[in-house]
Amino acid sequence: MEPKKVMLSGIKPSGELTLGSYLGAIRNWKDQADQYDCYYFMADLHAITVRQNPADLRRRTIEQLAQYIACGLDPEKNTLFIQSHVHQHAELGWVLNCYAMFGELSRMTQFKDKSAKNADNINGGLFTYPSLMAADILLYQPDFVPVGDDQRQHVELTRDIAVRFNHVYGETFKIPEPFISKVGARIMSLANPEAKMSKSENDDPGRVTLMDSPDVIMRQFKRAVTDCDACVRYDPENKKGIANLMTIYASCTGKTFQEIEKEFDGQGYGAFKTAVGEAVVELLRPIREETAHLLADKSYLESVCKNGAEKAGYIANKTLRKVYKKIGFVAKSN
Ligand code: TRP
Numbered sequence: 001m002e003p004k005k006v007m008l009s010g011i012k013p014s015g016e017l018t019l020g021s022y023l024g025a026i027r028n029w030k031d032q033a034d035q036y037d038c039y040y041f042m043a044d045l046h047a048i049t050v051r052q053n054p055a056d057l058r059r060r061t062i063e064q065l066a067q068y069i070a071c072g073l074d075p076e077k078n079t080l081f082i083q084s085h086v087h088q089h090a091e092l093g094w095v096l097n098c099y100a101m102f103g104e105l106s107r108m109t110q111f112k113d114k115s116a117k118n119a120d121n122i123n124g125g126l127f128t129y130p131s132l133m134a135a136d137i138l139l140y141q142p143d144f145v146p147v148g149d150d151q152r153q154h155v156e157l158t159r160d161i162a163v164r165f166n167h168v169y170g171e172t173f174k175i176p177e178p179f180i181s182k183v184g185a186r187i188m189s190l191a192n193p194e195a196k197m198s199k200s201e202n203d204d205p206g207r208v209t210l211m212d213s214p215d216v217i218m219r220q221f222k223r224a225v226t227d228c229d230a231c232v233r234y235d236p237e238n239k240k241g242i243a244n245l246m247t248i249y250a251s252c253t254g255k256t257f258q259e260i261e262k263e264f265d266g267q268g269y270g271a272f273k274t275a276v277g278e279a280v281v282e283l284l285r286p287i288r289e290e291t292a293h294l295l296a297d298k299s300y301l302e303s304v305c306k307n308g309a310e311k312a313g314y315i316a317n318k319t320l321r322k323v324y325k326k327i328g329f330v331a332k333s334n
Helices: 019-032 054-070 088-097 102-106 109-117 124-138 149-169 214-222 240-253 257-263 268-295 298-327
Strands: 005-011 036-042 078-082 144-146 177-179
Touching: 005 019, 005 124, 019 036, 019 144, 019 240, 019 268, 036 054, 036 298, 054 078, 054 268, 054 298, 078 298, 088 124, 088 298, 102 124, 109 124, 109 149, 124 149, 149 177, 149 298, 214 268, 240 257, 240 268, 268 298
Parallel strands: 005 036, 005 144, 036 078, 144 177
Antiparallel strands: none
């Protein structure tokens, strides 16, 4: 039997997971486990490129793990781990820094955006972030990396670094493909339908997080930005707010845009917004409840992290040893 293809992705615990993270990414991940050997990690090393409150970072990292599981990622079928628990990430990250060019890193749009937003903290980590991300990926020799559109450039750079390294030292890294899911919906902010729903409240007053209470969710939908046309019609060019709400409603209910247009024909936006809010409340309810349940069981979550880090570390170490040998480091005797 052919070995399963490998898939890997990470999410930074730098903000709360949102409805956008769920519908756009995590929801599609749980169905991959039968077909692929899947690795998912909490990218805490990446989170500190922007200043974090330590207590919040710790809480969010654990909460994110619990949420992954609550969203259906079974730790028996997927390797779930915390990035900083597998020290090979930082080590290969350093090596790959030496194979990533200043010019390449300078061209990353995320670096340009983030340095504009954090003008008082343009640190080296923010700049070399893509080499660490390349290490995250290449350690596991994955075939596919499911990412949002905003990360595509980093995956391209990862490929360039891998090709460059392989060219100098011979076949070392598998060249991964970005995996932009066809089914995942791109969810926009409820406050500004021109921008993707963001994990951070400062960036996005129009976000809905996985942990929001039904009251908060309903309030967010009731004040969602729309237009003054009062007609529920799918027109992503001219009616971005309504198109976004329709995408959310369609993702929750499985209805088509046509069916939704029919359902709310002549009803105005009030009834529609309420229906979308209620659908989201019911979609997120089991996830919120299961997350709370898991968070109460610290020893279970610890065992998941420990097993995940052991499994990931074993694979990561194989790749790192290979790299160290190729570049001429002296092997450490055991
Ligand atoms: N950079 C990604 C983000 O900001 C998170 C990430 C870190 C990642 N390492 C990764 C994603 C490796 C995929 C693969 O969302």
